[in-house]
Amino acid sequence: MDYDAIIIGAGISGLYQLYRLRQLGIRARVFEAGTGVGGTWYWNRYPGARFDSESYSYGYSFSQELLAEWDWAEHFAPQPETLRYLNYVADKFDLRRDIQFRSRVTTAHYREETRRWDLTLEDGSRHSTGFLITAIGLLSAPTMPRIEGVETFQGQSCHTARWPHEPVTFEGKRVAVIGTGATGVQTIQEVAKTAAQLTIFQRTPNWCAPLHNGKIDAAEQRQIKANYPEMFARCQETFACFLHTPDPRATFEVTPEEREAFFEKLYAEKGFGIWQGNFRDILVDRQANAAISDFVARKIRQRVKDQAMAEKLIPKNHGFGTRRVPLETKYYEVYNQANVKLVDINETPIERITAAGIKTSDAEHAFDFIIYATGFDAITGSFDRIDIRGADGLKLKDKWLGGPQTYLGVLVEGFPNMAMLMGPHTALGNIPRSVEYSVDWVTDLICHVRDHKLTRVEATQAGVASWTDHVKALGESLLSFEVNSWMTGINTNVEGKQTRIVARYSGSAPAYRERCDAVASNGYAELALA
Numbered sequence: 001m002d003y004d005a006i007i008i009g010a011g012i013s014g015l016y017q018l019y020r021l022r023q024l025g026i027r028a029r030v031f032e033a034g035t036g037v038g039g040t041w042y043w044n045r046y047p048g049a050r051f052d053s054e055s056y057s058y059g060y061s062f063s064q065e066l067l068a069e070w071d072w073a074e075h076f077a078p079q080p081e082t083l084r085y086l087n088y089v090a091d092k093f094d095l096r097r098d099i100q101f102r103s104r105v106t107t108a109h110y111r112e113e114t115r116r117w118d119l120t121l122e123d124g125s126r127h128s129t130g131f132l133i134t135a136i137g138l139l140s141a142p143t144m145p146r147i148e149g150v151e152t153f154q155g156q157s158c159h160t161a162r163w164p165h166e167p168v169t170f171e172g173k174r175v176a177v178i179g180t181g182a183t184g185v186q187t188i189q190e191v192a193k194t195a196a197q198l199t200i201f202q203r204t205p206n207w208c209a210p211l212h213n214g215k216i217d218a219a220e221q222r223q224i225k226a227n228y229p230e231m232f233a234r235c236q237e238t239f240a241c242f243l244h245t246p247d248p249r250a251t252f253e254v255t256p257e258e259r260e261a262f263f264e265k266l267y268a269e270k271g272f273g274i275w276q277g278n279f280r281d282i283l284v285d286r287q288a289n290a291a292i293s294d295f296v297a298r299k300i301r302q303r304v305k306d307q308a309m310a311e312k313l314i315p316k317n318h319g320f321g322t323r324r325v326p327l328e329t330k331y332y333e334v335y336n337q338a339n340v341k342l343v344d345i346n347e348t349p350i351e352r353i354t355a356a357g358i359k360t361s362d363a364e365h366a367f368d369f370i371i372y373a374t375g376f377d378a379i380t381g382s383f384d385r386i387d388i389r390g391a392d393g394l395k396l397k398d399k400w401l402g403g404p405q406t407y408l409g410v411l412v413e414g415f416p417n418m419a420m421l422m423g424p425h426t427a428l429g430n431i432p433r434s435v436e437y438s439v440d441w442v443t444d445l446i447c448h449v450r451d452h453k454l455t456r457v458e459a460t461q462a463g464v465a466s467w468t469d470h471v472k473a474l475g476e477s478l479l480s481f482e483v484n485s486w487m488t489g490i491n492t493n494v495e496g497k498q499t500r501i502v503a504r505y506s507g508s509a510p511a512y513r514e515r516c517d518a519v520a521s522n523g524y525a526e527l528a529l530a
């Protein structure tokens with residue numbers, strides 16, 4: 001079939017992009033691999049999954065009607081609530097009729113002769129489009145650990161991002177969790193409630209901080225709704241579109257007592273304040289970072305009874321906030337439970353998965369269920385999994401071998417008429433806020449192309465070089481660039497992803513928008529248009 005625009009993915013960005021293109025009367029089609037809408041929230045159904053941004057700051061802001069109709073039940077909504085919300089959005093705006101489910105895109109090749117993209121789906125069907133929009137997510141290519149014997153295990157096992165749709169119970173079961181990132185932490189604190197035995201296999205502990213979730217009562221609900229305009233305006237002003245933004249003070253500008261009191265206040269507050277709303281220098285100044293790391297380490301020692309265990313849970317190879325901070329609810333207290341065991345796999349490495357469980361260098365652990373919370377081939381991984389080829393036949397995967405090169409995180413030189421939503425080098429932060437901006441920017445670009453009867457839009461080499469250099473300079477100045485994580489492009493389970501790269505834009509969201517707005521208001525003169 002032929003379309004004006006094809007969007008890959010029916011998650012938060014794909015849904016909004018479809019809504020916007022439809023308003024313009026553009027014939028758009030969404031291809032979605034899953035059987036329903038929701039993207040991240042469709043796939044990640046693991047126990048305890050929820051987001052760490054305040055629910056009301058996470059919803060779409062484009063429709064006053066939607067804002068008025070939807071009541072968030074919790075300050076930090078669990079996955080089922082968010083999935084219900086996204087289904088509600090799809091129904092309300094009648095989006096499903098242009099979404100084709102069970103449709104994984106396997107190839108997307110640009111044809112210079114037609115100035116169009118030809119796509120193939122997994123079922124072999126072919127489609128063509130004038131404009132290709134990737135809405136494939138930055139954490140959507142799950143990775144299993146490269147451990148011998150994974151396929152030999154005879155019990156149940158599952159990656160958290162491929163969780164079954166049917167209910168799973170853990171009563172009476174011996175459960176293993178491999179991985180202690182944001183996903184592992186949420187899974188562990190939930191599974192520990194019911195499993196007969198829970199064994200956590202930890203390679204690197206993360207700095208976690210309390211989420212302080214709670215139900216939203218009727219009075220809060222009224223206040224939230226009345227306050228939406230101010231709240232969304234604030235999200236536009238903050239560094240990463242969260243409700244929290246760095247404190248203008250530096251860590252050592254205040255007295256030790258004031259510093260401690262400020263850290264205490266942040267630790268007692270809801271959400272990302274301790275990470276995103278801390279002193280302005282904690283992520284760039286080594287001593288400042290040591291101060292907050294020391295504070296959180298003390299909290300861990302207070303919360304975990306066994307001090308040898310507490311030491312294992314305190315990160316020693318990176319400072320607070322230099323990796324994504326998992327927010328938790330009684331995570332550290334889990335380690336005080338009699339049914340919970342921690343295996344530090346640096347001390348006793350996993351040798352193999354067996355039919356009965358997991359064999360480490362010193363023991364054989366028998367399990368009924370192994371949960372792989374082992375993360376994703378992040379940011380570029382979802383692009384690598386599609387055979388995307390540009391004007392000269394070059395594969396995007398090959399073009400990005402040494403790290404992504406983009407223009408504003410949206411366009412790629414050599415890949416005309418393709419726009420990326422939440423691709424590498426774009427401002428991420430509070431994702432729906434960033435999504436709305438990016439979708440609006442791409443929609444305006446498509447309008448411009450249509451109104452000027454253009455058929456080809458491409459980033460220039462100079463534009464890409466300048467943006468990529470800018471993003472690299474920003475990223476390399478952060479302490480987080482000294483640390484291995486998905487944020488620096490590291491995944492030990494993927495060939496070729498062992499070198500740190502700057503894959504994320506780490507400047508402020510307002511600065512990002514200012515740059516993108518300037519490009520648009522200048523008539524896209526920085527692009528190659530034909």
Ligand code: NAP
Binds near residue numbers: 052183186204345493
């Ligand atoms: P992750 O942060 O990459 O964590 C993966 C975990 O698996 C790490 O602990 C890693 O250890 C471990 N691991 C990987 N391969 C292993 C192996 N071969 N052997 C042993 N351990 C292994 O992935 P994630 O937890 O899924 O989170 C990814 C991102 O998704 C988060 O940072 C966040 O941005 C997002 N997320 C958000 C929420 C939320 O909003 N609340 C919830 C979940 C996820 P190493 O650290 O040693 O590599």
